[in-house]
Amino acid sequence: MDWVAALLVWLAVGARVGRVVVRSANTVRVSIVLAVGFLAVGQTLLVDDVARLLTPYVDVPTVIGMCWIGVAATSAVITLTARPMLGAARERRSIAAVVFFAVASGIASAVWPTAAWVFVLLMFPLLIVTGLGMVDRTPLGRAVALFCVGTCAPAFVAVSVVFGSAPRHSVLTAGALLMAAAAVWVLVTSWVRARILLWRIRNLHRTLTRRFPEVVDDKRSGAPTVLRASDHVSEIMDALYLQVGAGQFDDGAPVPVESGARAVRVARTVRDPLADPVMGGHWIAVPRDVSLARWVTTIASEFGR
Numbered sequence: 220m221d222w223v224a225a226l227l228v229w230l231a232v233g234a235r236v237g238r239v240v241v242r243s244a245n246t247v248r249v250s251i252v253l254a255v256g257f258l259a260v261g262q263t264l265l266v267d268d269v270a271r272l273l274t275p276y277v278d279v280p281t282v283i284g285m286c287w288i289g290v291a292a293t294s295a296v297i298t299l300t301a302r303p304m305l306g307a308a309r310e311r312r313s314i315a316a317v318v319f320f321a322v323a324s325g326i327a328s329a330v331w332p333t334a335a336w337v338f339v340l341l342m343f344p345l346l347i348v349t350g351l352g353m354v355d356r357t358p359l360g361r362a363v364a365l366f367c368v369g370t371c372a373p374a375f376v377a378v379s380v381v382f383g384s385a386p387r388h389s390v391l392t393a394g395a396l397l398m399a400a401a402a403v404w405v406l407v408t409s410w411v412r413a414r415i416l417l418w419r420i421r422n423l424h425r426t427l428t429r430r431f432p433e434v435v436d437d438k439r440s441g442a443p444t445v446l447r448a449s450d451h452v453s454e455i456m457d458a459l460y461l462q463v464g465a466g467q468f469d470d471g472a473p474v475p476v477e478s479g480a481r482a483v484r485v486a487r488t489v490r491d492p493l494a495d496p497v498m499g500g501h502w503i504a505v506p507r508d509v510s511l512a513r514w515v516t517t518i519a520s521e522f523g524r
Contacts, residue, residue, distance in 0.1 A: 221266040224392045228259040231399035234406055246300050246314075254293035255402045261286030262395045265388050280386065284335030285325050287373055287391075290398070291342040292321035294370070298349035317342075336377035336386075343374040362404035369397030413448035416512060423519040424451045426489060427458035434458045452515045459503045459518075462489060468498040478506040478517060486521035 235252045242248065261283050263269055270279045295317045299310055324338035350367040354360050372394025376386045428435050434457040442450060463485075475481045485502055487495045505514045 221262070221388070221392065224396055225259065225262045225266055228255065228262045228395055228399040231255050231403045232259050234403045238406060247297055250293045250296045250300070251402055254290050254297070255399055257286045257289035257293065258395045258399055261290070262392065265392060278332075281328055281332045281335070283386070283391075284328050284332055288321050288325050288328070288335050288338050290373070291339045291346075292317055294346055294366075295342050298346055301353065302349060333380055336380040339373050340377035340381065343370060343377070346370050358405045358408040361408075362401045365397055365404060366401035369394045369401060372397070409445050413445045416448045416516065417444070417451060419516050420451060420455060420519040423489065423515075423522045424455055426522070427455055427462070431458040431461050434461070448512075452512055455515050455518075456503065456511070459485065459489070460500060462492060463500060463502050464498040472497065472499075474501050474504075478509055478514065479521075481506065482514075482517040482521045485518050486524075489518075489522055 232252070232255045235248075235255050239248050239252055264273070264279055264283050264286070273279055273282075296314050299313045299317070302310075321338065324334050327334035347367055347370065350363050350370070353363045354367070372390045376390050376394075380386055434454045436450065436454075475484070481502065484497060488497045488502075505511050509517075
């Protein structure tokens with residue numbers, strides 16, 4: 220089980236490193252990579268075979284505590300960056316104080332291992348208070364909720380260590396898995412939503428791109444799933460624009476206010492443009508309070524009926 224948990228956390232590290240590679244690096248993204256990296260190292264050291272291999276050279280429990288110092292410190296940096304009430308100067312000073320405190324705790328833990336868990340315990344209120352303020356029903360909010368639940372595990376271990384008990388590896392493993400899941404939650408959610416979107420609009424996209432192949436950019440055929448879904452939505456809208464006259468004509472017909480009724484009419488035109496045409500860009504304009512992807516999905520659903 221420890222091997223599987225370590226593998227899953229290392230997969231999260233790879234995903235976050237890839238995110239930094241393809242997107243511009245900033246404080247939050249780099250801190251997430253470091254936090255998950257410390258998680259992965261700490262979880263790997265919980266594997267019995269690895270611990271036995273390294274025991275002659277290092278004090279494994281002390282190194283595990285240092286790894287959790289790194290997790291707590293980098294998580295604190297993320298929360299400080301996310302606090303809007305801090306100005307740039309105060310944010311830099313706060314981050315510097317956390318880093319200094321973390322380094323000092325790491326040095327102290329070499330002599331007194333409990334120092335690592337004292338640091339983790341002191342960081343817990345900052346992480347929880349800031350995190351709970353960001354919990355909502357968005358993918359990011361759910362990721363923060365997972366993170367907050369995950370931080371309870373090392374906090375529980377920290378309390379037990381401070382009162383003289385040994386760290387419970389199963390609790391640390393559970394916390395590491397939850398925090399690693401939080402680190403990749405937005406990435407995985409975006410990928411799953413993109414796959415679902417591609418599946419729902421595939422027939423509409425295939426029909427329109429065969430009819431208007433000029434809207435397809437062959438140079439982006441190998442794009443990642445999320446970008447490919449965005450490209451397909453754009454290509455459908457471009458093809459629909461050509462389908463309704465490319466802005467050269469306007470039939471003057473009133474457009475239904477209800478988006479579903481309008482989608483039914485547009486879908487009939489796509490299905491048989493000669494028998495049931497509509498002309499004018501106002502027919503395919505995105506309705507108010509509806510996202511572009513949702514509008515295209517609605518048309519695709521009506522087209523597939």
